[in-house]
Amino acid sequence: MASAQKNIVILISGSGSNMAAIARAADKEGWHGKWGAQVAAVISNRADAVGLELAQSLGIATAVVPHKDFASREAFDAELMARIDAHAPALVVLAGFMRILTPGFVQHYAGRLINIHPSLLPAFTGLNTHQRAIDAGCKVAGATVHEVTAELDHGATLAQAVVPVLPGDTAETLAARVLTQEHLIFPQAVRGFFERKA
Template identity: 50%
Template sequence: MQKKRTAILISGRGSNMSSLIKAAQAPDFPAEISLVVSNRPDAAGLTVAKAAGVRTMVLNHREFADRIAFDASLDAHLRIESIDIVCLAGFMRLLTPWLVERWRNRMINVHPSLLPSFPGLDTHGRALEAGVRFHGCTVHFVRPEMDSGPIILQSAVPVQLDDTPDSLAARVLRQEHIIYPSALNLLAAGRLTVEDERVAIEGARMSAEVMVAPRV
């Protein structure tokens, strides 16, 4: 099996990065984590990736004149490394439409809400303020608009009456660590197709596309 060479982009500790690296260690996983790139030299995830034997690279965004220059350099490095798939894992930079389109349907992201609800930041606090019964996370293909793009997988978490943003975030994060590797598996195995900006999963029933987490 020819595994898909995958790069993970991070800006911080990279907990989702760790879940992807762990999943890719399985012999039958269709992707290999070939590169971890951070725009911050002090990102804690770099140390974690190195300890796991993954090649790392720092592209300090402060050393580039603008976003276009940064994205051009990033794209060049990804292509030099023969990367097939890009995963965003806490990468705290908006990518230019030029870069996103060059990696269309090969770049995925995980977001801590049930998109299209609560795009952007502070998703857990906003969910509690809105009084929703369910919150959760989404893995989606990246598009130029922030936190948009065809949805691959979602996991819903019941909201408890005594939840705080931190307690809710912790439960959602555990689900992120489940569905992100699952989504990468599907993409690397060639089981995803995008038609009219909706994702079809080969061999999957609708119930498998949305998972509801147990009350924990």
């Protein structure tokens, strides 16, 4: 029998495809029945994020906290934390959330904050990962789900997927190949989080 409710709050800035992969896995695999886990809310820093409509179509509550409305990162993060904490989250998931979070935010969710990064960390932290992998002559690329720490794109690795870099690849074609794997390993990493807590 599932224990107490374990809410997942997912933060997005764009299409929300990884968010949807997690929500659909939770539903299909019966996470609520197994662990009390469910995607309780999706929050974006952009009102035009396509993923908000996608979340609503999946029956998930949504909210927008526009970062441009705040004078500082700290003020934005404080409001974001208030919105997240209203759902008493067991886990906060960064799924294409394009904001660097303050150390105070990261500390507040220590041990329950995870992110996906489109490279095989520790290689290619930061932005433009696919082009950088191609430019470096890498034979493989991929994605990493990791715990979030105050240092950007560091923290313990929870899951990784490897894809080949093919002759003639562009950043766009490589990104598309990596994304299909992200949709597999991100739900896997979230599932693993609750299995370890069970």
